[in-house]
Amino acid sequence: xSIHQISVFxxxxxxxxxxxxxxxxxxxxxxxxxxxxxxxxxxVARMIVDDAHKASAILLEHGDILSMTPVWAVEVPDRPSGLxxxxxxxxxxxxxxxxxxxxxAGKDGHAYMILRITNxxxxxxxxxxxxxxxVSAADxxxx
Numbered sequence: 001x002s003i004h005q006i007s008v009f010x011x012x013x014x015x016x017x018x019x020x021x022x023x024x025x026x027x028x029x030x031x032x033x034x035x036x037x038x039x040x041x042x043x044v045a046r047m048i049v050d051d052a053h054k055a056s057a058i059l060l061e062h063g064d065i066l067s068m069t070p071v072w073a074v075e076v077p078d079r080p081s082g083l084x085x086x087x088x089x090x091x092x093x094x095x096x097x098x099x100x101x102x103x104x105a106g107k108d109g110h111a112y113m114i115l116r117i118t119n120x121x122x123x124x125x126x127x128x129x130x131x132x133x134x135v136s137a138a139d140x141x142x143x
Contacts, residue, residue, distance in 0.1 A: 002070035004052035035101035073135035093126025
């Protein structure tokens, strides 16, 4: 039940991220989460959008370099230890988290985390028998 993440490679120059987000906004693509990583030479914007295929087509047509990656969304109680409890379950299940970031919106006292994990089978096994809920693209209103 993974969802699509778009990673856009950006030149390390002023205004590059504004160009990408403005282009998506102009085409009515709703940005649900974003994480920025940078090196001295380039940056990577990891994004969850409401329509990953539409966004990818727009960005590719614009000449951007990107990749689409499966990531997982999980519901985490929005309280002290909510995230720690999830990460403890994953650590006990020997699941490596490559990176993570949060979605813009949560509901009903829960936050949503996006996780890139290394082993899908270990991940689902670690979550089985817990009250941690995987969140689908449909749950998030994604196409």
